[in-house]
Amino acid sequence: MENPTQFVEWLRSVAPYIHAFRGKTFVIAFPGELVMAGALPVLAHDLSLLHALGIKVVIVHGSRPQVEEQLALRKVETRFHQGLRITDAIALECAKEAAGELRLDIEAAFSQGLPNTPMANAAIRVISGNFVVARPMGIIDGVDLEHTGVARKIAFEAIQPILNNGGLVLLSPLGFSPTGEVFNLTMEDVAVAAANALRADKLIFITETPLMTDAGGTEIREVSAHQASAVLASGCLRADASFYFEHATKACKAGVPRAHIVPFSTDGSVLLEVFTHDGVGTMISAQNLESLREASIEDVGGVLRLIEPLETDGTLVKRGRELIEREIDYFSVIEHDGVIFGCAALYPFPAEKMAEMACLTVSPDSQAQGDGERLLNHLENRARAAGFKKLFVLTTRAAHWFLKRGFVNASLDDLPKDRQNMYNWQRKSLVLIKKL
């Protein structure tokens, strides 16, 4: 191995995501173009890795270019109305044939398992079936769309046990009606319906579209569902990008916490999107993305994971789970996509109208982006609101950071008596105070 230290660091940096996503449900949808581009075997590697990390994976595939191919073979012209395919009897045959072939290709891709390849020992079972109930789209502006349909219901009660038993569920863009008919659906529609019905934690579209930009040419990396509606209304997106964006936004508005659109042209884009702070695609979220909020007991695990490496190297005083559990109400945290990236605690000394800021930590992944300062400002506000006049810190490694932010050097005698008695003479921390 060329650089073992880097490897270990990288593996450790992924740990918070593994903890956060284990047992969560991801609906991952991709268009037929991905298969045409030859990206299916690698995608299977990446998705089987997610599966191995305990993520419940539902796959939805598209089939547009494959249906076109079938139609061309039969020398039949595709008919569209308002961008929707009119699925007549021949087009339906083509859709069924395309879906059948794609399903087999996907099952084959997940059956890879040669020694020394990413899927050795994977043994993943891919299960598909009549899980999508559909209804006809009907007649629009006097044009009958025939076998073009919309997803009406997803058999989540049948899918859930498969996922719980370690299976991977595959959905095709076809649905069935109680009258026994087959309907041609869009992959995006099935994906949104599945994500909603399964209360998925993430919906991920892996697409042929490059990273989207807004009207001003700025990359759209993270937006709330509310902002996403404004982007759609501005009309700055290309038609194909807009279709993905619209469906991702729809899923978030219906309660899916996060929807992502990532390009398949980037190798490992799903892994980069899921396991790195900034990702490589566009993320739409049901709520505001990064939240700075007061901690609750559920955050203890996340706070511990964040501060443990710093306790080990001596930057922070060792606290341990029990103490953090007892003192969690003193903490504020910065959370991003379910992972805690920053924390700080405010300990009150009411008699002296002073408060101590302790345990200020920002994850190495997201340092130098202003999160430390945001936490400091937030704690200053909390302290002011509680009527405190001074904020102090004891630090061994970050004195300059605090000095630049209005703290001044002070001595132990300036601290509240109770805190003086607790001073650790071995650490020899510097005392810094800021007037509020």
Ligand SMILES: CC(C)(COP(=O)(O)OP(=O)(O)OC[C@H]1O[C@@H](n2cnc3c(N)ncnc32)[C@H](O)[C@@H]1OP(=O)(O)O)[C@@H](O)C(=O)NCCC(=O)NCCS
């Ligand atoms: C100190 C810490 C909380 C700052 O968080 P952050 O989110 O990176 O802070 P900001 O983005 O608001 O500020 C970044 C700036 O601080 C500087 N900085 C970061 N750590 C510093 C340190 N230990 N000493 C001095 N400056 C530091 C950066 O170089 C950057 O400077 P620049 O703006 O001139 O480029 C973070 O580095 C951290 O978690 N450190 C380890 C834990 C620690 O020492 N905590 C203090 C315990 S009391």
